[in-house]
């Protein structure tokens with residue numbers, strides 16, 4: 246059994262996340278993909294804008310109808326700063342016989358050397374790297390020559406949570422950015438109206 250793990254802030258989840266999961270699934274023949282919202286991302290200066298509950302609910306909505314893509318809330322339950330190495334340990338204990346594949350956008354892959362225990366991360370799982378506009382193409386050119394790393398072939402999608410929040414604040418719709426159900430959720434709960442503020 247091959248399990249993909251896509252960690253993120255998902256503030257909000259968007260079509261780029263779904264494309265990354267699909268590309269990884271195809272490349273490695275994954276049997277399941279776990280979407281893992283973080284409590285607090287160590288490398289991000291600001292905390293998430295939406296609360297853990299809202300972010301998890303939006304991920305669940307984005308995955309609705311896909312039986313092999315699942316919301317995994319272990320980082321939210323752990324709370325505090327979320328470290329991928331801890332999540333990998335927890336999932337390895339739970340899925341003892343599974344092969345774990347960590348799915349990373351190109352920007353996340355570039356930052357990997359700054360992650361806690363990144364050498365252990367690379368020992369514990371396979372890496373699936375998804376191209377993303379804006380990330381340096383140079384590292385990607387040779388990425389799949391590194392041990393344990395595979396590059397997923399897909400058209401890069403220029404969508405980010407930061408831009409989606411900005412668009413929404415400016416009164417622009419999110420069609421083509423987030424699934425329709427996620428946009429409806431954002432409207433219903435009045436998320437992302439202020440530029441910054443405590444998580445609600």
Ligand code: ATP
Pocket residue numbers: 251252253254255256260261262264265348349350351352353354375376377378401402403404405406407408
């Ligand atoms: P933010 O703007 O808040 O940083 P984001 O859009 O980068 O949000 P994250 O939740 O930070 O989304 O990303 C989680 C994971 O998904 C990371 O590995 C990231 O590289 C990947 N990812 C996000 N958007 C894309 C995209 N458009 N294409 C490929 N990978 C993506």
Ligand code: MG
Pocket residue numbers: none
């Ligand atoms: Mg990001």
